[in-house]
Every structure is written in C-alpha cells, then in structure tokens.
Amino acid sequence: MPTPTSAPPHSAPDFLSRLASPDPEIKLKALxxxxxxxxxxRTKKLSFLKLGAVPAVASVLAASLSHSPDDVIHNIVVQxxxxxGSFACGFDAGVRAVLDSASFPHLLRLLSSPDDKVVDAAARSLRMIYQSKLAPKFDFLEAKNMEFLLSLLNSESENVSGLGASIITHSCESGPEQLALCDAGVLKKLINLLGGTLSQRNASLESLAAIFRGNPDVVSKFVEGSKNGSEVVLKCVGSEGVNALTCVSELTKDRNLRTRLLACECLIVIRNTCPGYLQDIGIKMKLVNLLIELLDDPGQVGDDAPSVFSSLITEKEDMQKLAFEANAVNKFCHHLQKNQLNPKRLQGVLLALSDLCAKLESCRLAFLSLKVLNSVTDALTHDSADVRSAACICLRNVTRSIKNLCAGYFMNEMLVIPLVRLLDDPSISVQVAALGAISNVVVDFTTRKSTFVQCGGTKQLVQLSKSMDSTLRLNALWALRNMMFLADDRCKETIILELTASLLASLIAATSTGPEAFPFGMTAPTFQLQVSASVKSLKRSDKVYLIVNLCSFGILTADPEPSIQEQALGFVRNLVDGCAKSIEFIFAEDGIILDAVGRQLQSASKAEIGIQGMYVLGNVASGNEFHKEAVMHQLLPQVDNGTQSFMMKFLQSNDSRLRTAAVWAIVNLTFPACPGAFSRVVKLKNAGIESQIRNMVNDPCLDVKLRARTVLTQSMTFSDGLT
Amino acid sequence: MSLFWIVFRQLAEIEAMATSKKLITREEWEKKLNDVKIRKEDMNKLVMNFLVTEGYVDAAEKFQKESGTEPDIDLATITDRMAVKKAVQCGNVEDAIEKVNDLNPEILDTNPQLFFHLQQQRLIELIRNGKVEEALEFAQEELAPRGEENQSFLEELERTVALLAFEDVSNCPVGELLDISQRLKTASEVNAAILTSQSHEKDPKLPSLLKMLIWAQNQLDEKAAYPRINDLSTAMLEDPAV
Known part of the structure; x- marks a missing residue:
C-alpha cells in the first residue's frame, strides 16, 4: 500500500502551468x-532553468507590479x-537567464517600494546578480547614478547598503571611477559600514579593495583623510589619533573568518598599491601567518585564501622569503596531497606554490624534497582547465631550478607525456601554460632531450609555432629555442626538418612574396584581416586546416609580432651555436634563413631583435671561410642604396648588450689565422667600421671595451699590408 | 651553633618554600572580591545575551520590560529562529527548510554544508519512518549530486545510506545517526547559521565567562590555596583545604 505522504512530486511542467494560473493563491504556492x-x-536550478522557469517567474513579477497591491500580490512580488535571486546565486547560467528575462529594471524599481520586505527581497536578488561577472557595468561617472549609489549606501537596511557596496566591488575598475567615488564621499560611507553588521562589514571591505586597487591617491586619502575624524574609527579601535587603516587591521582579528580574509585582502591591496604603507616586518609576518591559518578552513574561506596569499607574495622576493621561513611551502604541499580538493582550492594552492617557487631556489628544493610532484602531474589531467593551467604554471616555476635541471630530474615520461598532451588542450590558456613549463623542462642539460622528441613533443611545438594565436606562436618558439640550447646535431636536425627552413625564415622576416599569391587578388593584409576575423568562430580542426593552407599561400610572410621575431632569432642563434656542421643548417634552401636574418636586422624595431640577430651572425662568423664570407655579405651589401649599415647603427647603440653582440661578430670575422681575414679587414675598414671600433676602446661597458681592443689587435696583425 | 644545625635549618626552609602555597582565608578572599566592582547593566546585558542566543523569547521580553535592558537583536526574529530549530528537533526537516528560506533565502544558498546536513537529516527521518523506497529515491535525486560536488559529503551520504542495509538499526555501526542527538546537532547548526546571518554571535557569552573562571582557578591553584568555586550551579565558595 502506498503511503499517503509519498505523493509524487509535482512534475516540472506542472510548475509552469501553476505559475500561469489566474488564481493568485496558486501562483504564490507555485513560486x-x-x-x-x-x-x-545547483542541479535543480539547472533543470528549472532548462524548462524556462526564469522567464515565467519574471513575467509573474512584471504582471504583479501593475496590479493594485494587496497581501497576496505583495507576497507574490517578494517570492x-x-x-x-536564488537563480542568480553563485550560478552564472542563472544570472544570464535573469538578465535576459528583463527583470533587472523591475528589481531596481522595487528598491523604492514603501514596504521593507519587498525592498529587502529585491536588494538581496540584485546583490546576487552583482556578485557575478555577468552583471551589467554600473556607470559611476554619471551624476544621477552616483546619487542613486549614495542613497543605497545610506540605507538603514543592511541588504540595501550591502547592495551599494556590491555594485562598487563589481563595477569600479578605472582610476577616474575610483576618484569619482572618493570625491563623492563614498569612502566615508564605507568606513561607517565597517562598524555595521557582519554582511555590511564584509561588503565594505571588498568595495574598499576595489576602490584602492592601483590608485595611490585614493589610498592616501583613505589613510590620511580619516585621521582624527570618524566616530566609527574611534569605536572600532578604541583610541584617538588613529586612522581607518588601523580599523581595517583590527578586522584581521575578527571572529568571522571571511571578515579576516577580506581584511587581509584589503591590506594587501593597500600595500601593493602604495609601497609606503604597511611595510614593517610585523605586519608582513602577520599577513603571511594569517593567510596560512585561513587555508585550514574547510569552507569557502579556505578555498579563497590561497589566491589572496598569492597576491601578497607574487613578484616580491622579500615576501617569498618570509613565507618560506613561515613554513608556507610545507603547508601548501601538505594541502596538495589531500584527496579530492575543491577545484578552486586546488588551483589556488598550485598557484601559491608557483609564486613561492618563482624566485627562490630554497623554496624549489623544499618543494621537491616533499615529493609532491606526483600530485602536480595528476593535476595536469584534471577536469578543470583552470587547474590544468595552474599545474603547468607551478611546474614552470619549479623547473627553474638549474640544479635539478642539470641532474636531468624533470625529463621523465611521467612529467613530459602529460605536458605534451596539453599542447592539444582545447583551452588556449592551458596550451600557453603548458608551453611555459615545457620551455623550462627542455632546457635539460643532459642528453635526454630525445625523451621529448620521442613522445611527439617537437611535432606539436612546430605545429603551435604556426598557430593563429600570437601568444601560442611566441611560446612555442620559445620552447623550441630552449630545446635547441646545447642540443646535439641529431636533435637539431630533427627539429629543423620538422620546422622547415622556409617557415623559420618567414617567422624571422618578410620575404618577397607578392600579392598574387592571395585568393581573389586580395593583398596580404586584407586577407589576413578577414581570416583572423572569421577564425575565432572556427572549430579547432578547421583552424589547423586553415593554417596549413595559409602556409602554402605564403601568407605567414613576416610575423607581425616583434617578440616572436626575437624568439625566432634566438632559436636560430642556438641552432648555429657549436660546430661547423651546426652552422650549415642556416644555409639550407639557398640560405633563406640567413637572408631573413639580414633583412630583419636591417629593419629591427627593437634592441632585443638586434641582439639576437647579431649573435646569430657572430655564431655563423665563427665557422669556415664560406660562412664568414656569407656574414660579410649580410653586413656589407654589394649595392650601396644609401642607407646606413645596421652594423654601424648597432655599434653606436645606447644599449651595451647590442654593442657587445655587434663587436663579437667583428671579432670572429677578423680572426687572423683564417686565410680570408685580411681582405675582410680591408672591407670593414673601407666601410668605416674599423674607425668606429677605434672610438670604442674606452667604452663604459667592460665587455665592449675588451672586445673592441681584441678587434684592433687582430687587425693590427695586418697593419703592414694596410695603407 | 654547629654546622649541622645550620644546614638542617636551611634544608627545612627550602622544603617549606617548595611545599607551602600561599593561604588565603575566606575572610581575606571575600574582602578582595568586594573590592571588585561590576556594573549592573553589564550583568543584565549578559543575561539578555543568553536569553536571546538560546532563544527564550518570552523570558527575554519580560526581562526587557522589567530590567529595561535592550536586546541586541529584534525579538521577533527569535520566534522565527526557534520555530526552525523546533521543526528540526521534531524531525520536520522539510518544514524547517521552508522556514529558513522564508527568513532569509541566502542562508541555504550560500552554505552548502548546512544545506547538505539538512537534506541528510531528511533522509534519516525517511529511513526512521521505514519509507525505504522514498528514502532511496531522495538519496539519489537530492543528495547524490551534492556528493559529486564534495568528497566529504559523499562519505557522509554513504554512511547514512548504510542505515538501510541493517535489519536492526539500533545495533548497527551507523546507528547513532538515528539518535536524537543527531537531530539536536543539525538543529544547532541551523540555529548558528541563522544567528550568523543576523550578525549575532552564535554562542552566548556566559559559558565563555564560566570557562574563563575555571581556567583562572586552575592557574591559581598552583600558587595559592583559596576559597574555590567547585559547583558552578551554586557558585558556593568552598573553604580551602589546609
């Protein structure tokens, strides 16, 4: 016999028909x-969303607003x-549906209702919406909007004032917005909210951080302007002559863990924005220890703590050192070993570890000694793209350890195979992160680079160096460049066969491919423009197809990104480093690579390109007679077209690194034991290069000075023959 | 005086210093206590805080009227909170969930652990009432998705579903889930969450004061013998054992 209470739950379409019922009581019950x-x-939210519940509820709300308010109608509005609001709570698909349903303006209108319950319900829902990135941006620079915001912040209701703070947290980004809020007196309101209820306090801390971020003027107004003023400051600190900063510091000891975390975050934003504040060792230690402690919270606070910790130590070696001394590496590694971490926490822990290992070898050694590398490699195959990318970034920083690279510690299949697989990841940011890790791993000083080649890594890198995405191209080339570093000839040959000389030349500099190579008589730039506009909507496989075709059209003439040109030149520099056999690579296909280097140097847009290019020429000039003459040909073109030679330009550069690279090439060209040295010295002299070098014997840069003297000593050997 | 006597006396003194603690008589003690001033308003606030946190709404109202002490929270909210707590204690979990959602829909939307524990309690009640099929369906529909989101929830869910595997649940390893204490645990978790959402401390202050008293007495025990409070319910000063 079926029990009476186990009646079947209402089927979903039933809800919709009840919502559409003319009877307000039925509507209310359904809501x-x-x-x-x-x-x-979450699951229920999703299934109701799919049924179209959001627009249905939105139309109930809209219809009720035009009714004369009685108790039931009023209740329908609240419900x-x-x-x-619940659809919008922590659920982006729900936020989108609510925004699409056009209920946003209705909810805003409800804020001016005379009924507190209605106002509270509307404010809560709007707050949920504003906690999502999808919420519409609020324009603070509009006077009317600012007035509205101030009215929210002034409200007695904690939901309404909290909404005001959430709007600021969500929408305040630019400097002018931050200043406008500050000038409108928002700081004072927010300081008042610090003394309010728990939710007001937390909302205020978040907004303050948003107003401070990157704006030292606002921070100093907050700190200096609040001296000897606010009652709230007095109330929360209990003594006179202190400022609102102390008030925020006090909140790091609050009973509520979320408040503690937000107060830490606010202080970190202040010290990162204004390096003058909060720099003493006491507060630094306090922040490090507090955040490590908060990591232990099993809930959301613990999930968020690692990213706040990262913002404290990232790019700051002194903070990383302090954190290391506070045992942070152990603590984070310990968390990493726990099973089934929430993805957000796992991502945060991996990034925190990568920040710890960014600069300090002591941290990397501690990390490696704790044997958690397996947990990181496991994370490489995690479902969440953010976690995969964080794991790669962590590996990139850990593998900066030269000591362990020398020992060949990282070139093993456990690590390399999953990394290479990630080169095929659907997310570009994961691909880029994986390239970052691979760039370090392949530096490997031992002879084990073959592990990487065998698992198809080189093929993948070459593919990515042709990608439509410039970040991918850059990082793929970077990895290839590091792969070339101290590689043996066999390895070099594999890579160059894969990459082909013509592609490499095209990455370095423009060739003379004419517009006739493009379909429908388009010129290269137009075609490229159209392709990149449409390529975003393409499937991955289509993109690859497109790239292959583009290569055959010869469209990838010169890479438009100077940083990619630089990497390509760096790659060639490593390629031709070593014995004469290595140098031969640059003469493949009638020397198109060398020609491309010459052309690029002619038009080099930044010093880094000149430096890499000159080292390429320097390395080639260390080869045999034929090699040296080829370099001479690049330095002193036969036809003088009236332009200044790049060599003279580089020797006169303000950048000592560029001068060094340029003089090195001359040193190799004038090496006296070679048969053709004499004629080269004469040519260089005639081109005015020797006299330029004479001017450099007292160069402020020691390296340049010594090399310039070497050149002069070498050419002196031939002085008898010179007039 | 011979050397022997000197040594003997010194030893005796050392021994006395090591064993004898300072003795404080009842009279001295009471005199010291009389010098400590406590404000009446502070006492009243502590009492009000206790009544409010524990949810004695009628008593709080009366106390407000008689002592003029303002409660730090709207007394009407206590009634709602107590209704939720009571519903859980009686096993009407669904009713409790609806009441919490009426009070503040954010509480369960932003507190996955509490939401899971309430759903778990619902499952326990279904099992208690022998509604096996319904319990299984509920576990699958409502609780399994939460277990997928969180490993520790999954473990708790497995433990709860294990109740169905035993003939005699009162003697099974997970039998304590059916105990009344489980309901009280869930009820106090809801109570605490509601209090936090109202920016109110979730524990009354009086117990912490008493804890501090015990701690302080233990510290003092090492240094002195004094009239001690051993029975907190009577707060009687008991003569020091000499």
Missing part, C-alpha cells in the same frame, strides 16, 4: 515551491524576487 526546490540545489 514558494520553486523557491524551496532550488535554494542550495518571485527571491526565486530570481
């Missing part, structure tokens, strides 16, 4: 039922606002 089904339940 309450939906609300109680979806609150806290539908609550339902919409």
């Amino acid at each position: 309450r039922d939906i609300k109680n089904q979806i609150i806290g339940n 539908s606002a609550a339902v919409l």
